[in-house]
Amino acid sequence: MSISALWAAYGSEYLQALLTTWKLTFFSFGMAFVLGILITVARVSPIIPLRRFGDFYVQIFRNIPGAALLILLVYAFPKLKLLFPYATCVLIATTLIPSAFCSEYLMSGMNMIEKGQIEAARALGMSFLQMIRRIIIPQALRYSVLPMTNLLVATMLTTALGSTVPMVPRELTGLVSHINTHATGGVTAFVISAAFYCATAVLIGFVGSRIDRKVRILR
Amino acid sequence: MSAQTPVIEMRHVEKYYGDLHVLKDINLSVTKGEVVVIIGPSGSGKSTLCRTINRLETIGSGEILIDGEKIPEEGKKLAQLRSQIGMVFQSFNLFPHRTILDNVTLAPVDVLKRNKKEAQQEALELLKRVGVGDQANKVPAQLSGGQQQRAAIARALAMHPKAMLFDEPTSALDPEMIGEVLNVMTELAAEGMTMLVVTHEMNFARRVASRVIFMEDGAILEEGAPEEFFEHPKTQRAQAFLQSIREH
Ligand SMILES: Nc1ncnc2c1ncn2[C@@H]1O[C@H](COP(=O)(O)OP(=O)(O)O)[C@@H](O)[C@H]1O
Ligand SMILES: [Mg+2]
16 A cells, blocks of 8 residues: 555544553653652662662663563553453553652763752751752753653654554554554555654654753863 | 850861871860961861761761751751851852842752741841942852852851851852952951861961961861961971962
């Protein structure tokens, strides 16, 4: 089938799938971002067990393959009487993995903060949480806009995991498999999805570098 | 509290970094309104001494008292004590992501729970007083070193400290900016601020110091009125040190 024929037949489903991919991406990223910040605070906190937990969390989710995590959520957790819908399983997997990377990027952003500022904050009587909130996290975030932009793109690509389970509604990759089991879309069916992925990534990159320029810390 | 209770008092303070004995039996007191200048060669422990006073560094033994009370070891009490002692660093250490005004109001609002509007008003007055009132809405990187250091002094003053610690506040500055910072410090001293100042600015020490302390190898070797110390240093090491900085 040609692209135009495919589009005539499945156009609205592609748009629906694009929307699903976007939703999954932004929900996952949003949650990964919040989780990543919390994990990072744990990793630099004065409470040692909390630090250990944070480091452990990052080691686990940074190193587990997405497909393995999804299999665990879909097949293993029901054995523990934990039953999630497929979409929820995908969302959990595409949140946990990026959250570990988010924390890594924040940690390296933090390394760029001069130590003297932390001393100045302590000398002013700020508590750990005040320092985290006012000095450390705001700067770490500003230093990590570009890696976070890449993480957002990576999160989008990870949502293709949705194609490995019978998730409804389908996301972009899931739709390709669906089309190819019903018609002979072949690689063309994927080209349309790929174009959507690329366009989204370019848009994210553009917005990301605008934000980076805007919040960059003058030194 | 009696009139004689020193604002800062160190008794038999010892500190080691591993095997390195950085503070050796330090006894020192600074009473209200006094300006004590510490001089001594690089590596003699001046910064470490300063930093033990607000417990940015811990000590091995001995005690440090602020207004007659031992410094708390940690937690809220320690934070509260720190908020009462201003500190000015060699490298300014302003928060680069916030405006100068925010730098000055952050701690009063967060730590002292001051009303934001009032804190801003006071901050603007302080910034004016140190001569950077018109820089309030810029970020630190847009200011010269001298302006940054004066803003850092305003940031410390906004906490209404009982005493101010200055650790070589002009050492990172270009020569033409040193004067403007020393002028602010001189005014502060004239207004009665209790100050402990690590500096090599001899003219400042002569004009402003109530007392000069000479440190070497972690110990206080000599202590006296500025005239006496600069004209007639007792120890040979102080003589040699003064000689070496005069040759500069
Ligand atoms: N964090 C540290 N760890 C180990 N040694 C240190 C540390 N900080 C300072 N020192 C050492 O302690 C000594 C005193 O340092 P410092 O107080 O900075 O001296 P000064 O301010 O008089 O130049 C120096 O020998 C220095 O190398
Ligand atoms: Mg020093």
